[in-house]
Amino acid sequence: MDNDMTLEQENAKLRKQNAFKTDVISISAHELRTSLSALKWILKMFLDKDVGEINAEQESLMKKAFDSNERMIGLVNEMLAINHSDEVNLTYETEQASIEDIIDTVLFDFIGEAYKRGIELLFLKPEHPMPKITADVSKIRVVIQGLVENAIKYSEDGGKVFISVHEKGREIEISVKDTGMGITAADQPHIFEKFFRARNAKEKYSVGSGFGLFTAKRIVEHHGGTIRFESTEKNGTTFYITLPMAAK
């Protein structure tokens, strides 16, 4: 009976992982295809001389670029074809980890960018070390990296980004607060949806996948945590992540 339950739980876990893997690949393929489409169309317009005459050498190079792009499209199509097979598995490798250490390594990567734009990037460290979490460190790093990256990206030069952590019952809460453009009330209900990008974010940066927050939510929830945010348009956003403490 116990064995049956364990097997059932294990199967449910694998199904969940598999669904996540499928989603990530579908979204990545969609985004790759979007960029490759633009390249394909532009190169074809040059080759068809829709935008003026090109010389023979330019035409030959354009043709090579077009063919290379076609090969890339073929690869993406192949990637999608195997997407529903069980051959590709997204696995989680968990360990006991310090959230402060994870945040420190993430912030290190952003110091240069923040400095260049005059953005104050500050980790408000707790007075005492936080209890450890059980996490796939590389994936939690991706989540925090995404939040910090967005906070900097969508802030005006000279803005502020604060990261803090504290205990909340049996969980650790991490917050990433910025003084940036904020998320409009109309866009807030959609912010964790696949492909969704807030309208003001698209206006500021036309390039973006729209799956960072979707993926972040999936990763955090896989760890048994939560992700939410508070935001006012033009007055900044704070994202909150909670992650369970490691069992003692």
Next chain:
Amino acid sequence: MAKKILVVEDDNFLGGLVVTKLSKDGYSVTHAPDVKTASEVLEKESPDCVLLDLVLPGTDGYGFLKKIRENLKFSKTPVIVFSNLAEEKDIEKAKELGANEFMIKSNFTLDEVSAKIATFVK
């Protein structure tokens, strides 16, 4: 008189390329970045053909397709779904909702799209 094409595409860069190409081919093209704008254009201009992306902010392309087909005035307007979503379920859903054609963006050049539109509006 030039045939009217409504291009519903939330990516302004891609939308711009499509508009450039179709305009060069002699179509009168209107670009709408979302369903709200597309609905207004639909009513105002009664396009001869709709080129429809699926991933859109707010209401998606499926929602707009449903809306078009539920309106007697536009129930026969050709709709070509033009998307990089390309799984079987996406194609089936679009066809069930009344799409005339499903073209995967990365698999077609804009000449081919223009040629496909021509088969519906000649």
